[in-house]
Structures are given as structure tokens and as C-alpha cells.
Amino acid sequence: xxxxxxxxxxxxxxxxxxxxxxxxxxxxxxxxxxxxxxxxxxxxxxxxxxxxxxxxxxxxxxxxxxxxxxxxxxxxxxxxxxxxxxxxxxxxxxxxxxxxxxxxxxxxxxxxxxxxxxxxxxxxxxxxxxxxxxxxxxxxxxxxxxxxxxxxxxxxxxxxxxxxxxxxxxxxxxxxxxxxxxxxxxxxxxxxxxxxxxxxxxxxxxxxxxxxxxxxxxxxxx
Amino acid sequence: xxxxxxxxxxxxxxxxxxxxxxxxxxxxxxxxxxxxxxxxxxxxxxxxxxxxxxxxxxxxxxxxxxxxxxxxxxxxxxxxxxxxxxxxxxxxxxxxxxxxxxxxxxxxxxxxxxxxxxxxxxxxxxxxxxxxxxxxxxxxxxxxxxxxxxxxxxxxxxxxxxxxxx
Numbered sequence: 001x002x003x004x005x006x007x008x009x010x011x012x013x014x015x016x017x018x019x020x021x022x023x024x025x026x027x028x029x030x031x032x033x034x035x036x037x038x039x040x041x042x043x044x045x046x047x048x049x050x051x052x053x054x055x056x057x058x059x060x061x062x063x064x065x066x067x068x069x070x071x072x073x074x075x076x077x078x079x080x081x082x083x084x085x086x087x088x089x090x091x092x093x094x095x096x097x098x099x100x101x102x103x104x105x106x107x108x109x110x111x112x113x114x115x116x117x118x119x120x121x122x123x124x125x126x127x128x129x130x131x132x133x134x135x136x137x138x139x140x141x142x143x144x145x146x147x148x149x150x151x152x153x154x155x156x157x158x159x160x161x162x163x164x165x166x167x168x169x170x171x172x173x174x175x176x177x178x179x180x181x182x183x184x185x186x187x188x189x190x191x192x193x194x195x196x197x198x199x200x201x202x203x204x205x206x207x208x209x210x211x212x213x214x215x216x217x218x219x220x221x222x
Numbered sequence: 223x224x225x226x227x228x229x230x231x232x233x234x235x236x237x238x239x240x241x242x243x244x245x246x247x248x249x250x251x252x253x254x255x256x257x258x259x260x261x262x263x264x265x266x267x268x269x270x271x272x273x274x275x276x277x278x279x280x281x282x283x284x285x286x287x288x289x290x291x292x293x294x295x296x297x298x299x300x301x302x303x304x305x306x307x308x309x310x311x312x313x314x315x316x317x318x319x320x321x322x323x324x325x326x327x328x329x330x331x332x333x334x335x336x337x338x339x340x341x342x343x344x345x346x347x348x349x350x351x352x353x354x355x356x357x358x359x360x361x362x363x364x365x366x367x368x369x370x371x372x373x374x375x376x377x378x379x380x381x382x383x384x385x386x387x388x
Contacts, residue, residue, distance in 0.1 A: 139298045141387035142276060173240045177254050180240070184250040191248055191263050195276040196386045202274065203388060 025110060054109070060087045068094050077109070078102035142192045151193060228287040229257045235339050236260075247343050249281070258283040261297075264343060266382060267351040271375040275382035279311070279346075281339065291316045291333035294342065298385050301378055303353040303364035312359040315345045326356060 057080065064076050064087065071094055079090045079099050093099050102108075143149055174180045225233065236250050236257075246265030251257050260281040266272030277300060283292040294316060296309040304312050314322075314331040321329050358364030366374040 139385070141385050142278065142298070143387040145278070145297075173237050180250075181254065184240070184248070187243070187248045188261075188263055191265070192276050192386075195265070195274060196388070199274050199383060199386050199388055203383070 057085060058111075060085065060090075063087060064090060064094070067091065071099070073111075074102055074106070074108050075099055078106055143196065146189060146192060148189055148192060148196075151189060152196065225257075226285075228283060228285055231288055232257045232260075232283060232339075239340060244340055244344060246347065247340075249339060249343060252280075258285070258287070260292075260339070262339075262343060264347055264350070267347055270351045271378035272350045272382060275385060277350075277385070279309070281342075288335040288337075290318055291337070292339075292342070294346065299381050301360070301363050301374070301381060302350065303355065303358045303360055303367050304349055305363075306359040310359070311346060311349075312357065313345055313349050313354070315342055 057077075060080060061073060061076050064071065065073065076090065076094075079093060080087075082100075083089050083093075090099075139145070143152060174183060232251070239247070239249050246267075247262065249260055249262035252259055252261050260283070262279055262281060264277045264279065266275035266277065278297040279294055280297055281292045281294050284290045294311040296305060296311065298309075300309065306312060314327040315333055315337060317327065317332045319329070319332055319334045322332065353364070353367055355364060355368060363374070366377070
């Protein structure tokens, strides 16, 4: 009981703080989109101005980060903020190594989460999930899975020869670990290739049978 | 390198399976660095729609093998009443030892340390030939197998061909 008495107020506080944080982080985005919908007021609202400034700032940060990937976002934002957002001046200061380390109290705004990017992120996540699902659902065939295309392409007679040569060897247990491993792989590959050859022959036989049947049927029609 | 009980036992089984491989079965650890993770190939039994196919599956052994059974999962598409759509195989020999809480299986059908990888693989092979209708893992497959057998067989045959890249 005592635990619950402590937990409920603290839970309320946690929820309150989370709510405020979410409101703080997403307020501008929500407000502007809410304002835009009734829209058509002509002039730019303060929210829109702020959004534009944010976009410009993010673009500047991105440009600098592309040039200097080693400089972290916080330093760039600090420098931009201190020198009026002049991209060129900041670039020069980074080049000269004259950037200052931002004070601990400096809290840079979080990376943008504009509706476009979140939509894109959601879309890509959905695509990833879909591809994952597809991967799970559609398995590659055995030839692809075990990389047997080359072996399959080699002449069947040659293959039979190696199979015959390998047959007495594959039965045994080698004391060498690598050899064991490669023998196991060989047996596995052979099993798949044999199955594939048999199936090919079967399909070919079926086809000729079908062709013969349809041929005679066509002949009958004529 | 000192091996624990599970690893020693698995190495021994691997050796037996290499020296006397059962017809239509190839099995062994993917890498001997991890003896608890095997991959095996099972040939489709003749006279069944799985005939001509080769089915890869992975076996994962617990650290307390052989006291507890491994899990087995087919790595390709298998449309079978006793194989979950994820590939996981559901047969009595893979169930932990002891009596079945639902009283479907007797203790002798379930896993016990006297069973082996070879017995599992042979059981799975016969499962492919004769599905157990009582506890379906894939309800769709079970229903089709029961009610529209020719459709089921055609579907299995097509997937066998596809799995061989044909």
C-alpha cells in the first residue's frame, strides 16, 4: 500500500513533465500547422517566421556538417547563434580552429521533426517493415541460398565424375576440423544439385509429354 | 578446448551422422565454433508431394541438451499442417520430456535424452509424408490437407519446384 501511495503522485508528476516536454518540443510545429490550415491570412505569422528561421538554421547546420563531419551539431549551433547565423563566418572560424566549446548550459534545439520528415520516416519505416516481411515470407531458392549457380553451370558429366570420386571420401569422419567442414558443405551442395538435376529432368520429361499430347491434339484438330 | 556435456554429445552425434548418414539427410553444425547451432537438409520423402525437394532447416540446441530438446525451424517455405508459417516444426519428439499437459502425447513420444538428432530428422521426414492432423501448427495447411487434398498437393509441388529455382 505504501508503495502505491508514493507511486501515484510520482506517476502524475512524470506524466505532467512528459506532457510539458512534448508540448515544448512540438508546440511550434503544431501551432504553425494549425494556423496554416485556416490560412490565407496573407502575411507571415510569427510562427511561420520562426519556422522559416528554424529551417534556415537547420539548412546551415547541415551544410556545415557536410563540410566538417567531425564538428558536432552543438558546437555549430552555438557558433551560429553567437555570430548571428552567418554561415560563412562560422565556416571560417571552424577552418581557423577558432570555434569555442559551448557552455554546458547551452541547450541546442532538437533536430527538426517537420511533418514532411516524419512522414518520410514513417514511410521508410513502413517500407523497411514491408521488405522485412517480404524477406521473411519469400525465401530465396536453394541455388541462390547456397550459391550454387556456378556449380550448376558446370557440365553434368564432370559433376558426376567428381561425385563418384568424392563418394568414398564423404562417408568418413576427418580428424581435421576444416576438412570436416568442407566435406559437410560438399555433401550439402551435392544433395541440392542432384535434386535440381532430377527435377529438371522430370520437368523436361513432362514438357515433352505435354508437347506430344498437344501436338497430337493439334494434329487431330487439323 | 574443453567441451561441456552438450557440446561433447553433439560432436559425437555429428560424427555418427557423418560416418553413417541416413538416406536423404545431411546435418552438421554450421561452424564448429558453435556446436549448438546446426543446419540440415532433408529430402522430401518419395511418393509424397514433397518428393524431389530438399528442405533446409536449422536446429538450435539448448545448453542443457540432451536433457532438453532442440528447436527446429525450416529455412524455406514449407506448407505443412505441422509446420508453423514461420518454419518452426511442431512434432512430439521436439516437446520437452514428461507427460503432455493436454494428454495428447505419451511421454515416450516426447523428447528424452535417449533420442537423437538423427531420430528427430527421421521423424520430421515421416511427418512430411504423414501430417498429424490432431494439433495443426498451420491451420490453413491443415484445412486444405483435410478438405482439398489435390489442391494441397499441387501447392506443395509448386513450392518444391520454386525452392529448386525452377
